[in-house]
Amino acid sequence: xxxxxxxxxxxxxxxxxxxxxxxxxxxxxxxxxxxxxxxxxxxxxxxxxxxxxxxxxxxxxxxxxxxxxxxxxxxxxxxxxxxxxxxxxxxxxxxxxxxxxxxxxxxxxxxx
Amino acid sequence: xxxxxxxxxxxxxxxxxxxxxxxxxxxxxxxxxxxxxxxxxxxxxxxxxxxxxxxxxxxxxxxxxxxxxxxxxxxxxxxxxxxxxxxxxxxxxxxxxxxxxxxxxxxxxxxxx
Numbered sequence: 124x125x126x127x128x129x130x131x132x133x134x135x136x137x138x139x140x141x142x143x144x145x146x147x148x149x150x151x152x153x154x155x156x157x158x159x160x161x162x163x164x165x166x167x168x169x170x171x172x173x174x175x176x177x178x179x180x181x182x183x184x185x186x187x188x189x190x191x192x193x194x195x196x197x198x199x200x201x202x203x204x205x206x207x208x209x210x211x212x213x214x215x216x217x218x219x220x221x222x223x224x225x226x227x228x229x230x231x232x233x234x235x
Numbered sequence: 236x237x238x239x240x241x242x243x244x245x246x247x248x249x250x251x252x253x254x255x256x257x258x259x260x261x262x263x264x265x266x267x268x269x270x271x272x273x274x275x276x277x278x279x280x281x282x283x284x285x286x287x288x289x290x291x292x293x294x295x296x297x298x299x300x301x302x303x304x305x306x307x308x309x310x311x312x313x314x315x316x317x318x319x320x321x322x323x324x325x326x327x328x329x330x331x332x333x334x335x336x337x338x339x340x341x342x343x344x345x346x347x348x
Binding site: 154156158163164165166167168171173178179213215217219220221222223224225226227228229 | 267269271273277278279280281284323325329330333334335336337338340341
């Protein structure tokens with residue numbers, strides 16, 4: 124019944140590794156997002172897809188690559204992980220742009 | 236560029252006290268406004284939102300917010316807080332139809348029993 128789900132919930136990895144975080148929504152929404160919450164709890168948008176098309180791409184290192192295989196899924200792949208990538212990553216979805224965004228439970232990434 | 240400012244970073248109240256959290260935004264166009272709450276260790280949940288119409292909106296758990304267009308403000312209020320309201324509160328603004336949700340810095344609310 125979970126509306127927006129993410130896996131894994133926790134991810135601990137070494138610097139230099141490549142990792143992926145998966146997100147799925149069962150709300151039938153057209154738009155999905157990735158946000159990063161830093162250690163001071165500040166939330167910042169990273170990417171957004173609307174019907175599998177990238178519509179928002181903030182100033183994010185190109186080590187981060189989102190992929191949307193279909194409109195219910197938006198995955199985040201991170202190459203060559205750095206210490207500064209440690210954060211909580213939230214996926215969200217909305218019916219369309221501008222509408223209410225519903226958030227997933229978050230993935231806490233720790234880079235050692 | 237859009238920005239959102241929350242005036243109170245850390246608020247400590249006793250149970251039954253009244254709450255008001257300030258939020259101001261900078262954007263000249265039409266916006267949608269939101270307050271989200273994040274309980275310890277949990278994800279963000281929508282408290283309330285304003286899209287249009289009555290500028291006084293009511294949300295869940297007895298929260299309300301008032302949109303004052305002339306002041307670019309969307310302050311959150313609750314007449315009587317409970318210990319269970321202890322959480323992080325985020326104001327957010329979305330310029331209509333962009334999908335780009337801009338968050339304030341967040342306010343940590345601690346309610347003492």
